[in-house]
Amino acid sequence: MSGKLTFISGGVRSGKSAYAEKLLIKGAITAESRLVYIASGRAVDEEMKKRIEKHQLDRAEQAWTTIEQPANLYEALPFIQQNDFVLWDCLTTWLANELYTKQDGQFCIQLDGCMENKAKQMLETVDEIRKKSAHLVIVSNEVLDEFPSPYKETKKYSEWIGRLHQKLVALSDDAIEMDYGLPQYWKREGQVAVR
Template identity: 50%
Template sequence: MARGQLIFISGGVRSGKSTYAETIVRTFGTTRKVYIASGQAYDEEMKERIERHRDDRLQDNWFTIEQAHKMGNAIEKLQPHDLVLWDCVTTWLANELYEGWETNNMCVDTAGCIEAKWESLQETIDQMLNTVDLLTVVSNEVLDDFVRDERYQAWLGKIHIWLVEKADQAIEMENGLAFRRK
């Protein structure tokens, strides 16, 4: 079975990385376009923003999967030959690391918790690549994010290194310009 292509795109906030990723997916082929969204609505403003983005994608014929946690659950919603855009690693990582913050029992403070989630994510990406024709993964730069926690930055760096090594193409975005790093 042929493996799907993996494209990893990283860039600063408002670098144009998500728009560029959408363009890649649109021009890659004619099969179903799938958008995996990692955002969560913690307040009304975020809820409205998520709904607006979902409606915009629907008008452009995207199938949206809302998957803030447990990325493996998205696999059952994928079809062979889908063209997938996952936006974004940074949001997923924050969701997973700080899961349990409401009860002061965060994953990041629990031995082995994030390691298990990371292992599951690696397996999930491999499974996705065995199903879809294209998986485009978007992420913010390691030090250009809203989370100022060294543990978060270290995990994001580790994930980026793995994705760059695994990717068929690795692209860095800056001011709307794409620079291929691999």
């Protein structure tokens, strides 16, 4: 039997990570289970370094087991234990990392079929994590509300994040969009929310 899957998206600083952490902490305390944080961020610049440090400080009070996994999500599988409460933060960072990994001397974004294979593998890994965990929460940034970009690679990124959001929401038990620190449930326990 698979564990619960919750998908949370929202804009930058919308409170999505904090809300995801609260959901999992409450469940893990009740179940007396382990908290696991799969981190996709890379400290590539000073701003990202500060954001990572803030997330680490936010989690310091709880005993989170952190798995640094900026790409190749499947490599995190051996570290997930039965009935873990798992947070993967975040899909958008993972996608950028994967699109710009090199394969045969080129970036994945430049190769036909490359991202299709990575997306398939990621979705299979999410399914495997669900089979082990009690609850998996996936966090993603809402970037599709922004003005369309004239740049080819940015358009490709937007297309991919849109596809992945749709696939993950379809698989999810709950789908939440965060605005101003408030959760808007678009899907709850298999039901589409009516607004």
